[in-house]
Amino acid sequence: MRFVSRIIRLGLLASCVCTALEARAESANDYPSRSIRIDIPFTPGGPTDLLARGLAKHFNADWKQTAIVENRPGAGGIVTLRVALDAPRDGYTLVLHSDGMSITPAVYATLPFDTLRDFIPIAMLAKTPNAVVVGEDSPYHTLAELVAAGQSSGKISYASAGIGSAQQMQAAKFASRANMKDPIHVPFKGTPEALTAVMAGRVDFVFAPMANAVPLIKAGKLRPLAISSAERSPLLPDVPSVAESGYPGFSEEQWWGLFAPAGVPQDVIEKIEAETKAAVETDDMKNLITQLSSSPGEAYGEQFGKILKADIETNTAAAKAAHIEAK
Amino acid sequence: MIQALHDLWGGFGVALMPQNLMWSFFGVLVGNLIGVLPGMGALSAISILLPLTYSLTPVPAILMLAGIYYGSMYGGAIGAILLNLPSHPPHAVTCLDGYPLTQQGKGGVALSITMMASFFAASCGIIVMVFLSPLLVSVATDFGPPELFAIMLLGLLCGATMSRGAALNGIAMALLGLVVGAAGTDVNSGVARFTFGFDELSDKVELVALALGLFGVSDFLCNVNRVKAVGSKTKLSFHDMKPSAAELKQSFFPMLRGTLVGLLFGAMPGTGPTITTFVAYALEKRLSKTPDRFGQGAIEGVAAPEASSHSKTQVDFIPTMSLGIPGDAVMALILGALLIQGIQPGPQLITEHADLFWGLVASFWVGNILLIVLNVPLIGLWVRMLRLPYRYMFPSALFFIAVGVYSTNNSLFEVGEVLVFGVAGAVLLKLNFPVAPILLGYVLGPMLEENFRRALIISRGDLSVFLSHPISAVVLAICAGILLLQLFLAVRGPRVPDRAGRQPHNLPSAEPVADHQKILGTHS
Structure with a gap:
């Protein structure tokens, strides 16, 4: 009996060591070496879900790794974002969110994270x-x-x-x-x-x-x-x-974008960005985006980050002016 | 009329094409099997199989999804009746009498009646879909906040008759349900209430977790080490599964009335299937000459709610397809699947995609027949399952509950909710509190409040809005009538046992307010 438990412990230890080694060895060259999770904060069937599943199909085909879409609705997306931040920051957990990403910081008095600091904008898929x-x-x-x-x-x-x-x-x-x-x-x-x-x-x-x-x-x-x-x-x-x-300059759009938690290595981010860009330019993704009555987002990396930042600023101002508040 | 029949004929042509028939059958079969698993409802079944539709053309894709939908609903009734496990919340009401029937060894009979009631109700629903769609679409927008508020109020009043035993216990539980229902973000103000800092609670307590915890898990906890197998009394011959002529006669009118209730609620988008079943059950109990049989295995208490939920489900497809208004999360998922196929749900769907719409309608009928063909031989198998010793049945059912509830939001928090409500339910059962009113309060409370406040926001705070809308005025008048009638009966007072010789405390008058008055009345 004791022998068995020792074997099990050794096995556990070994697997821990292996995981640690694997994490250390991770770089853009090996990425992705296992399955990727795309978390979305909405129920199945909505536009975010459809875009995530469309993107996952491309990850599957091009990277020969399973990409899983997980729907985790709740608290205007906060639940999903919090779960993503709890996961290892290795690029195997991504978030596909809507422009709600720029609204929650404006209307929630307290958030368990700082949107701009804790998330890396990768690509705006559609708007x-x-x-x-x-x-x-x-x-x-x-x-x-x-x-x-x-x-x-x-x-x-x-x-x-x-x-x-x-x-x-x-x-x-x-x-x-x-x-x-x-x-x-x-x-x-x-x-x-x-x-x-x-x-x-x-x-x-x-x-x-x-x-x-x-x-x-x-x-x-x-x-x-x-x-x-x-x-x-x-x-x-x-x-x-x-x-x-009669209201020049007024421009409001809803969008859907892919994010990674901060801390994911830059080269991995770039690899995901390139793959997403390639996916969005394929016919079936273009078709899907059209079905959703949307157009391709065509904003990546820093450029997308600038849009996010600007949106958060205007939303915060508008929320303050109109007394829009959650919690 | 003729045109509708002509279209329907074309629809049957579509539905009976071998490929379409095959996918429809596949959907029904898988839906039925997944639906039987405790905790797994239509939502999980459809989410799992959604990717399959990517490679299909629109018609077979939608037929398969619809098949999964009603197949799993029917499968859910099996778990509710045989194991007291309502994996689809509307079936919670079916548990009330279905499970006692199982304990009396009549589970097979209850399943057969359910099958007949659902087929009958679905057929009526389909007929309504065929002939009355345009009418239903035009009234669908007539139900605004004041109307919905009045209907919810009526539901709450009716539902109070649900409780068996002391009426005050029932009221207490309905109030508890209202409190549980209040947890979460308030739609009208955005304020999070009773969330105790858990983000997971901000989207309300999970209905599936509440239903499974209060009904299935609490019952398990009470029975552990006391029962060897659920169906130890169950008879297994085919003859015993066939309802007797008396039972058929007993369930015929309840089935009819349940169907009508479902059709009526089907015309009102925004009222969920759960309230429909509660109202159908309450109606039967009220009309019954022997209301105290309810809750102890009255076959009417199975036939009426099952019929109502099936006719409601059919009719619900009309606003979903023609206005793009999904009745529930499952319908939303089906709409999403249509969108992937390049079909925009909307008013033009019926004309632009006639083959799809009428094929779907026809496939409902075909699918329901398939369900019967599939389930007549299976009933024996399901009932036999009850013979499994409790020590195997209990852990495996709990396992499926955990998996099923986890899959609703992909979150462990909901699994914890099942545990909490299971333990709470067991304690309440031991103390002789009925748990069904909790569910009723939970479902109706938030809708009642939301629509009341929304009506007042729209009317700029003018309360007369509830009386100036004809539908809400009529429904509120009915509510007032029920209350006054109860008050009258209470004042007159059932002081002496009635002709049947029943004792006063067994009397079925369980109207909360009226009963309250009765208590006050006897004291003053």
């Missing part, structure tokens, strides 16, 4: 504008009419997918830019519920994700007033951008 939409029976036919109504206090309401959602941030930024007085925010549990409320005319407008909004616009259930990005969207070429409707 999409939102459409400012009203219900089919709404009295507002242009953005100007909506804004004019919003000048009288508490008259206009906007829906969103929840406190701290991109939809709320964008609408709040727009409302303050357009000098709307006390617009009423009606948070819902998700985008479909928010859109239903606008369709039914219970809430006046919403900054709706294109993927959800376009089919409803085409069916006449929603009426688009403007597009949140600086440019018009090819999906709705006749709809003006917010910027060209």
Whole structure:
């Protein structure tokens, strides 16, 4: 019996030593030598999940290593990010997150990490504008009419997918830019519920994700007033951008990006970045991005980091101005 | 009408194509098998098999996923009835009478009735889908916060009849459920409540963990070392699994009413399947001449909720497909799968992808028939499983519970929740507190609060909004009627045993407020 336990202990020790050696020997040349985990903070089926699975397929094929997507929803992504920070910083744990990455630091009073310090932005995979939409029976036919109504206090309401959602941030930024007085925010549990409320005319407008909004616009259930990005969207070429409707410089987009916890060796990061870039440029990823009513993100490394930093700054300012706070 | 029949005919052509039929069968089979495992629901089954759809064309992909969905729902009923394990939360209500039936050796009968009820209800749901889709789509947007609030209130009032035994115990448990339901981030203010610093709690206590802990695990804990095997009394001949004529007759109207409840709730997106089953059960109990049989193995208490959840599920596909509004996480996943296939769910789906939509509708029918064909021989096998000694059954079921609950969020925290609720449930059972009202409070409380506050935000704080909307006004009037009726009955007071000679404390009047009044009344 004692012999057996000794063998087991020796085995455990040996495996520890091996792991340590393996960790030390890790460099870009060997990477990846085992399976990679891509954590995402959302439930299966959503855009983040679909992008992660698409990317994982390329990792599998090109690196001959299994890439596993793990959905770990919770607390606006904080759970996933915390778990990723607890994992070894060796490049085998990556995070695919949305622009929520730039919102949590703005709306949460305390976070268990510092987004800019603790995460390395690798690549922005895709981005999409939102459409400012009203219900089919709404009295507002242009953005100007909506804004004019919003000048009288508490008259206009906007829906969103929840406190701290991109939809709320964008609408709040727009409302303050357009000098709307006390617009009423009606948070819902998700985008479909928010859109239903606008369709039914219970809430006046919403900054709706294109993927959800376009089919409803085409069916006449929603009426688009403007597009949140600086440019018009090819999906709705006749709809003006917010910027060209009298608010120059207004540009808001939702995005999805790949991150690694800080501490992963630079050469490994570069290898992942190159692979991701190659993956995004393949036809099937391009198709997937189009299916999601998005366009390729086309921002990598430092450039993506700059976008993240700028987003966090504007979101923090907007959250302070509109008193948006979680916890 | 004719057009719909014509389209449906085309749909059957699509659904019966060998390749489509094969994938549909595969989905039903896998869904059924995964659904039987405790803790594994449709969500885990579909997440596991989602990558398979990448290599398929849209029609077989969606048929397979739909097959998994209702296959696993049916499979979940098996675990609920035979092992008291509701891996799909709506089945928690089925446990209430299904499991006592199993303990009386009638598990096979309960499964057969479930099978019939689900097939009947699904068929009705499909008929509604075929003929009433446009109507349902147009009313789907009519249910706003005030209406949902009123319906939830009605559900809570009805659901109070769930409890067996002392009514005050039931109320206490429903209140406990409301408190458990309050944990997490408040949708309207973004404030985290009762999370005690755990980020994992900010998205609410996991429903699956709560249901499995309170029902399955607590029952296990109470029975360890006391029971040799769950089904020691179970008879195994095929004859004993067939419901008798009396049992069939007994369950026919409950099945019908359950189906209607499901259809009604199906027309209201935003009401989950769990509340539907609670309402169907409460309705049966209220209409029954012998309500005290409920909770002790009344076959009606299995037929009605099962029928309601299946008809609701079918009808729920309409807002999912035509408005892109998923009814639950599973539907969201199916929508995601459609998106991968390049199909945008939305109002045009039915016209633009007619073969897909009608093929799906037809495959529901085909799939449900496949389920019956598959399960008639399997019932014997499932029931035989009960003969397994407890010392094998218990650990293996716990293992699957742990795996299943872990897979809901890929987090160990939820597994811990099962443990906590299992122990709490066992303590409560020992103290004779019913656990079902906890689940009811948990499900309804947050929806009630959320919609109440949302209605007031939209109305700028004007309370009259609940009365100015016709639907909510009517439902609130029904709520008031129920309360007044109970108050009246309580004041008149059942002081003497009624004709049946039952003792007053066995009386089925378990309306919380009314009962409270009764207590006050006798004291004043």
